[in-house]
Amino acid sequence: FRIHADGTGSFIQIYNNILKLAELKYDKINIRINIDEKSDHITDLIDKMADDKLQDYIQRIDIHWIYSDSSGRKQCESDHSDYEKVYQLYKYCVEKGFRIKQSYLKGPCYAIDQTNITLDENLNVYYCQGFLYDKNIGHLNSDGKLQIDNITTSSKKSCILKCLYAPLCYGGCAWAEPECRNRYFFDNYLLKYLILYQNSQKKH
Secondary structure, three states: OOEOOOOOEOHHHHHHHHHHHHHOOOOOEEEEEEEOOOOOOHHHHHHHHHHOOOOOOEEEEEEEEOOOOHHHHHHHHHHOHHHHHHHHHHHHHHHOOOOEOOOOOOOOOHHHOOOOOEEOOOOEEEOOHHHOOOOOOEEEOOOOOEEEOOOOOOOOOHHHHOOOOHHHHOOOOHHHOOOOHHHHHHHHHHHHHHHHHHHHHHOO
């Protein structure tokens, strides 16, 4: 849901369109939910969708942690709080009868693709959201032209030749170098997510 130029929200308009699709029996709706440490009311949205009986029309719910600034990113990097909050929300979605994304698939990294970029609020350009507020590679000028100052594609990591989880992440993200956060995720959450995903599919 986006904010219009005049400052008004778009939630009601977009949500009503989702309801209209459901009335037409369209069952390929994908919902992406961006969250951060301040997102305390996401379960209210999930409850609303459940109350409107959208379970059969939403193909999957995809939840992403978005870092609001560099300090928030570093905090999650140290305590992995983002992993737990996202997992609990996915779990709540399944309890409400919704299907979820295969969130245990972690690659390949977007930064490998030169056509993929991320912008911050100052129109700085980054490889992907992992590099936000850190290593920008260019800028979006006021005339709408993309100015790239320094870009190189990330090479394949050597860990894919020896890591048990390589087929699921293809070396993980470029931002995580030299430490791979995916290893922590797979060690602590892979089995939970596999069970969660399978349970979400059984209800449909």
